[in-house]
Amino acid sequence: MLIDEVQYAPELFSQIKMAADARREPGAYWVTGSQPFRLMKLAGETLAGRAAILYMDALSHRESAGEAAAPPFAVSPKDFRARAAAAAPLATPALFREIWRGALPGLVSGEFTNRDVFYSSYVQTYIERDVRDLYPGVDPIAFSHLLRAVAARTAQEVNVHEIAKELGVGDTSVRTGLGVLEKSDVVHLLHPYSANALKRTVKSPKLYFFDTGLVAFLTRWSSPETLEAGAMSGAVFENWVVNEVRRSFSQRGIEPPLWYYRDRDGKEIDLVLERDGALHPVEIKKSAAPKREMAAAFRMLDPAPQPRGAGAIVCMAGETGAVSSEALVLPAWAI
Numbered sequence: 136m137l138i139d140e141v142q143y144a145p146e147l148f149s150q151i152k153m154a155a156d157a158r159r160e161p162g163a164y165w166v167t168g169s170q171p172f173r174l175m176k177l178a179g180e181t182l183a184g185r186a187a188i189l190y191m192d193a194l195s196h197r198e199s200a201g202e203a204a205a206p207p208f209a210v211s212p213k214d215f216r217a218r219a220a221a222a223a224p225l226a227t228p229a230l231f232r233e234i235w236r237g238a239l240p241g242l243v244s245g246e247f248t249n250r251d252v253f254y255s256s257y258v259q260t261y262i263e264r265d266v267r268d269l270y271p272g273v274d275p276i277a278f279s280h281l282l283r284a285v286a287a288r289t290a291q292e293v294n295v296h297e298i299a300k301e302l303g304v305g306d307t308s309v310r311t312g313l314g315v316l317e318k319s320d321v322v323h324l325l326h327p328y329s330a331n332a333l334k335r336t337v338k339s340p341k342l343y344f345f346d347t348g349l350v351a352f353l354t355r356w357s358s359p360e361t362l363e364a365g366a367m368s369g370a371v372f373e374n375w376v377v378n379e380v381r382r383s384f385s386q387r388g389i390e391p392p393l394w395y396y397r398d399r400d401g402k403e404i405d406l407v408l409e410r411d412g413a414l415h416p417v418e419i420k421k422s423a424a425p426k427r428e429m430a431a432a433f434r435m436l437d438p439a440p441q442p443r444g445a446g447a448i449v450c451m452a453g454e455t456g457a458v459s460s461e462a463l464v465l466p467a468w469a470i
Contacts, residue, residue, distance in 0.1 A: 141166040142174045148181035155185050167191075170265055170319070187388075193238035193346045195382040196470065197222065205470065208383045210408065210415040210445045210463060215455045218469040225468035227423065227451045228363065234375050235359040237348015254352035258282065265319045270311065277304070281312045285322065285342065286353035290370040290377075292339040292397070293324070313342075320345060325377065328394035328407045328414070330439050337397045343374045350374060372421045372467075373405060376449050379470040380406065380417075402432045413444030418462075423451040430462035 141147060151164050166186075168174035178186055197205055205218055225233075236242055236250060239257075247253045262275050270278075284298050299309045316322045324340040344350045350371055356362040362371065377393075384391040396404040396416070406417035416433040425448040433446045447463045449470065456464040 136163065137165045137167070139167050140169065142168040142170050142177060145177050148177050152181050152185060155182070170268060189388060190385055192382050192385055193378075194240060194243050195238070195386065196233065196379055196468065199233065199238065199243045204386060205383050207387060207389060208380045208408065208470065209410060210417070210447045212455075212457075212463060215447075215463055215465045215469070219455045219466060222469045224453065224466070227421070228359065230375075230451070230468060231363040231368075231372075232359040234347045234371055235351045235356065235362050237346050237351070238378075239346055239348065242348065250348070251352065254349060257349070258353075261319070261321070266315055269315045269318055273315075277302075277308075278312060281309065282316070282321075283353045285313070285316065286344065286350045287367075289342060289344055289350050289367075290373040291341060292337065293342050294339070321349070323381070325393060325395050325406075328396050328436075328439075330441075337399065341395055343377050345378065347371055347375045347378070369421050373419045376419045376467055376470065377406065379467075380408075383470065396432070396435060398435065402435050404432050404435065407436065409441070410444070412441060414439060414441050415444045416446040418446070418448045420448060420450040423453070425450045425452055425458050425464050427458045427462070430458065433461060 138144075138147065151166070155164060166174075166178075175188070178188070195204070197203065200223060202222060205221070206214075208214075237254070239253075241247045242250060242253060258279065262273070262278055266273050266278055280302055281298070284301055288294075288298070293313065295306050295309045295313070299306045302309070313322070317324060322342055322344050324342055326340045327336055327338060329336045329338075351362055354367060356365060356367070362368060381391045381393065392409040394407040394409070396402075396407050404416045405419040408415040408417060414436050416430070416436055418429050418432070420429055429448050430446055433443065436443045445463060446461055447465055448458065449465050449467055452464050452466050454466065455469070458464060
């Protein structure tokens with residue numbers, strides 16, 4: 136039995152619990168919903184220990200291209216060669232068309248052809264339905280301004296006070312709004328990696344949107360070409376790469392083991408992947424010509440209690456390779 140939008144019928148959860156306990160037949164009941172916070176709250180209260188949770192993200196690049204799903208991201212020459220062999224090469228303009236269009240199924244499939252109308256309607260219905268459910272009494276206009284201000288800061292550290300100052304509201308209002316955006320799966324946070332041996336690391340998370348098309352719409356880039364040439368191109372490209380790496384784990388039901396590194400001197404590593412007891416630093420660059428110095432910050436992880444494994448530069452290179460013995464190169468389209 137499949138029950139869609141089950142959060143609107145909370146009384147069904149107790150019935151499903153009794154039926155599941157009586158039958159003990161895994162897969163007999165499937166429940167879906169588009170309001171993750173409310174759905175998870177109901178499932179946690181009633182179906183704890185009885186339900187497997189599968190998160191449905193926006194479509195990955197490989198799904199959109201009709202290619203086989205990639206295994207969880209790993210940093211090794213063998214893994215990178217396999218990824219590149221299983222994916223079709225993509226030039227930077229084509230990739231930015233995908234970034235600008237977005238990864239929501241209705242747009243990818245061609246069901247909706249007017250992107251601007253699609254996202255305008257999406258934002259309006261999101262505020263009217265999901266936001267009002269999580270934030271009763273919300274001012275729709277004020278929240279839409281917050282949404283645009285946050286989109287302009289994608290791939291940056293969260294600075295609540297800076298956003299509040301720009302909008303002319305209090306810090307508490309911004310924190311509440313960011314909490315709603317995270318709970319409703321519009322944004323996700325990447326937390327900094329820290330250990331006792333890394334005492335100068337920053338504490339603030341970085342913020343990313345689950346869908347880069349929504350970022351491009353909210354920040355008013357009118358075409359893929361203007362986005363690629365614009366001031367936000369590097370940030371939106373980073374957002375897209377982080378999403379693809381995350382999806383390689385989340386699509387298989389695995390919590391992504393990802394962080395970022397930044398210290399008070401401004402040295403930063405875009406992604407830190409923890410895998411098999413080692414830390415793998417990853418730098419993300421829009422450039423098609425990776426250089427050795429792009430991996431200079433990798434050594435900042437050396438004092439960490441876990442050993443530093445191979446690192447990588449994810450960029451728009453045409454093929455896999457390496458800039459040094461410690462830094463492999465992976466084309467973004469191969470993730």
